[in-house]
Amino acid sequence: xxxxxxxxxxxxxxxxxxxxxxxxxxxxxxxxxxxxxxxxxxxxxxxxxxxxxxxxxxxxxxxxxxxxxxxxxxxxxxxxxxxxxxxxxxxxxxxxxxxxxxxxxxxxxxxxxxxxxxxxxxxxxxxxxxxxxxxxxxxxxxxxxxxxxxxxxxxxxxxxxxxxxxxxxxxxxxxxxxxxxxxxxxxxxxxxxxxxxxxxxxxxxxxxxxxxxxxxxxxxxxxxxxxxxxxxxxxxxxxxxxxxxxxxxxxxxxxxxxxxxxxxxxxxxxxxxxxxxxxxxxxxxxxxxxxxxxxxxxxxxxxxxxxxxxxxxxxxxxxxxxxxxxxxxxxxxxxxxxxxxxxxxxxxxxxxxxxxxxxxxxxxxxxxxxxxxxxxxxxxxxxxxxxxxxxxxxxxxxxxxxxxxxxxxxxxxxxxxxxxxxxxxxxxxxxxxxxxxxxxxxxxxxxxxxxxxxxxxxxxxxxxxxxxxxxxxxxxxxxxxxxxxxxxxxxxxxxxxxxxxxxxxxxxxxxxxxxxxxxxxxxxxxxxxxxxxxxxxxxxxxxxxxxxxxxxxxxxxxxxxxxxxxxxxxxxxxxxxxxxxxxxxxxxxxxxxxxxxxxxxxxxxxxxxxxxxxxxxxxxxxxxxxxxxxxxxxxxxxxxxxxxxxxxxxxxxxxxxxxxxxxxxxxxxxxxxxxxxxxxxxxxxxxxxxx
DNA sequence: TAGCCTCGAGTTCT
DNA sequence: CTCGAGGCTA
Numbered sequence: 001x002x003x004x005x006x007x008x009x010x011x012x013x014x015x016x017x018x019x020x021x022x023x024x025x026x027x028x029x030x031x032x033x034x035x036x037x038x039x040x041x042x043x044x045x046x047x048x049x050x051x052x053x054x055x056x057x058x059x060x061x062x063x064x065x066x067x068x069x070x071x072x073x074x075x076x077x078x079x080x081x082x083x084x085x086x087x088x089x090x091x092x093x094x095x096x097x098x099x100x101x102x103x104x105x106x107x108x109x110x111x112x113x114x115x116x117x118x119x120x121x122x123x124x125x126x127x128x129x130x131x132x133x134x135x136x137x138x139x140x141x142x143x144x145x146x147x148x149x150x151x152x153x154x155x156x157x158x159x160x161x162x163x164x165x166x167x168x169x170x171x172x173x174x175x176x177x178x179x180x181x182x183x184x185x186x187x188x189x190x191x192x193x194x195x196x197x198x199x200x201x202x203x204x205x206x207x208x209x210x211x212x213x214x215x216x217x218x219x220x221x222x223x224x225x226x227x228x229x230x231x232x233x234x235x236x237x238x239x240x241x242x243x244x245x246x247x248x249x250x251x252x253x254x255x256x257x258x259x260x261x262x263x264x265x266x267x268x269x270x271x272x273x274x275x276x277x278x279x280x281x282x283x284x285x286x287x288x289x290x291x292x293x294x295x296x297x298x299x300x301x302x303x304x305x306x307x308x309x310x311x312x313x314x315x316x317x318x319x320x321x322x323x324x325x326x327x328x329x330x331x332x333x334x335x336x337x338x339x340x341x342x343x344x345x346x347x348x349x350x351x352x353x354x355x356x357x358x359x360x361x362x363x364x365x366x367x368x369x370x371x372x373x374x375x376x377x378x379x380x381x382x383x384x385x386x387x388x389x390x391x392x393x394x395x396x397x398x399x400x401x402x403x404x405x406x407x408x409x410x411x412x413x414x415x416x417x418x419x420x421x422x423x424x425x426x427x428x429x430x431x432x433x434x435x436x437x438x439x440x441x442x443x444x445x446x447x448x449x450x451x452x453x454x455x456x457x458x459x460x461x462x463x464x465x466x467x468x469x470x471x472x473x474x475x476x477x478x479x480x481x482x483x484x485x486x487x488x489x490x491x492x493x494x495x496x497x498x499x500x501x502x503x504x505x506x507x508x509x510x511x512x513x514x515x516x517x518x519x520x521x522x523x524x525x526x527x528x529x530x531x532x533x534x535x536x537x538x539x540x541x542x543x544x545x546x547x548x549x550x551x552x553x554x555x556x557x558x559x560x561x562x563x564x565x566x567x568x569x570x571x572x573x574x575x576x577x578x579x580x581x582x583x584x585x586x587x588x589x590x591x592x593x594x595x596x597x598x599x600x601x602x603x604x605x606x607x608x609x610x611x612x613x614x615x616x617x618x619x620x621x622x623x624x625x626x627x628x629x630x631x632x633x634x635x636x637x638x639x640x641x642x643x644x645x646x647x648x649x650x651x652x653x654x655x656x657x658x659x660x661x662x663x664x665x666x667x668x669x670x671x672x673x674x675x676x677x678x679x680x681x682x683x684x685x686x687x688x689x690x691x
Numbered sequence: 692t693a694g695c696c697t698c699g700a701g702t703t704c705t
Numbered sequence: 706c707t708c709g710a711g712g713c714t715a
Binding site: 345346365368369397538540 | 695697698699700703
């Protein structure tokens with residue numbers, strides 16, 4: 001077969017596959033593959049057609065604006081066609097520079113001409129809608145369809161609460177507003193939750209949605225307006241269609257501002273950008289905030305701001321020369337699940353971890369993803385050999401979203417954690433157990449288990465615990481595997497001679513560790529308590545206990561009833577602490593550690609109480625502060641008597657926000673809380689210090 | 692007793 | 706960051 005025949009065969013296969021997926025996606029709202037995969041197939045076909053123009057067919061998916069008209073909805077012919085914007089798939093800043101260069105060249109601008117003014121907007125992941133207002137009255141809403149003809153969806157779009165049925169102060173004969181209907185992520189989650197309950201209750205014909213966009217498309221095309229009313233959609237305008245009897249402003253920014261004044265929802269995240277540099281900055285700024293936005297976007301859109309220049313630039317085939325969509329890297333990808341490993345945590349918890357064929361998603365290569373527990377595996381019906389969808393969204397940690405059912409091989413293996421392990425811990429061979437009503441299996445080996453011992457040592461040495469510098473996970477692996485360290489006190493028996501017997505432990509790093517251990521001996525009661533790793537005793541509880549009892553021996557001797565007197569300590573935590581100190585080997589470890597020279601200032605009740613000016617105030621930190629580290633800020637607030645909490649609630653008094661603050665800042669604004677920057681926090685601490 | 696709030700624990704990659 | 710669960714409060 002020659003190259004030409006191979007290309008022809010591949011192009012035909014791609015067309016068939018793309019048509020199938022387009023039908024699933026646009027008509028049935030039930031895609032089988034993630035968008036990124038579709039895009040990849042689409043681009044491959046485009047590339048073949050570019051290299052072999054003779055293979056181009058008029059019915060190729062690359063030649064059409066896709067969007068079939070559904071039965072049951074009435075077709076609407078657009079007075080002004082709804083065109084799509086060219087997509088720049090280069091996700092780097094260079095994508096913005098290329099667009100700027102194209103525009104400048106098309107306008108015949110010299111290299112030293114001043115930068116162009118652009119309007120930069122978010123590219124919402126929803127569906128485009130045309131709203132027709134006549135004499136200020138909403139008379140019709142239509143989907144884009146193929147760009148020439150869409151579907152009449154007035155009945156569902158009218159249900160969008162934020163959308164005005166009547167424009168404020170407008171009498172124009174015709175004013176068509178174009179924008180994107182989408183669903184917020186929280187609305188989407190709530191909707192799917194309700195759908196799941198309906199399905200569980202046995203409702204027929206109900207289904208959950210794959211993503212917010214498909215949910216939005218499903219709701220807009222819903223024939224039953226009453227049903228649509230219960231499924232909250234959002235809308236932001238991005239432009240105009242037919243206009244009769246209204247003198248539109250001269251710029252894109254001006255048009256959107258005018259629409260906003262009429263009561264049409266307009267995104268607050270649009271901005272004027274100056275030249276390629278401004279576009280790049282906008283792209284980066286939005287990229288940093290992408291995960292914390294309350295809705296999905298798949299990129300940003302750049303438009304030449306001046307409508308006169310837009311007209312001068314005109315169109316190239318069916319796409320405007322004056323606008324481009326600049327995408328971000330896909331947050332979802334498919335990959336092969338090659339196997340499932342089981343990890344043992346500090347508390348003995350057995351966690352199944354998916355071993356994935358490495359895949360580039362959301363900016364990094366992912367090869368592991370937690371599956372949490374057996375319930376999760378069963379719920380998602382994940383099997384070894386499956387092709388799975390992997391996502392990095394909302395946070396940094398990859399997760400397996402679900403299985404691509406159509407690609408399951410016949411020999412895909414179900415995974416049962418208990419059966420796979422044969423009932424024994426994979427590290428130490430002890431029996432594994434599961435408490436009544438609990439989801440997690442645990443290794444019963446305790447500190448006999450090397451995995452738990454390693455984790456216990458790492459926890460002990462951690463920054464927030466004893467803060468032993470120079471002791472990382474690789475070194476702990478070696479120390480435990482070589483049986484050099486079996487218990488926590490043995491750490492303090494290490495010297496340069498013992499360490500130099502280990503691999504890659506030349507004089508310098510050995511000395512570092514010995515120094516680190518020496519330094520860690522001087523600590524605080526709370527740190528020591530936290531370092532012991534008692535179940536249910538984290539950093540905060542350790543501090544509460546240290547403050548309440550003052551001295552270790554008083555804590556050791558405390559009865560469960562006395563422990564319950566501590567704020568935030570209930571029966572479960574009290575029992576856990578009491579049990580810990582009732583075990584002779586735990587008492588031995590504590591005694592030996594103290595014998596190694598670990599010490600702290602115990603509170604004998606005579607010390608002067610330091611002033612606590614921030615007493616009773618709760619702070620939440622978000623983003624990165626210019627000079628203080630998170631820990632520094634936390635320490636200083638606590639030293640002044642304040643509390644630092646991890647999540648924003650009505651009880652929060654101040655949110656301290658730094659660069660790239662995330663969802664916590666949004667939440668703070670929502671609740672109308674006081675937001676401080678670092679300078680304001682420092683000023684407050686300084687005032688407090690003098691008071 | 693329900694619902695809110697917080698804490699603890701586990702997690703990925705550079 | 707998110708989940709689950711412990712503790713507190715209306």
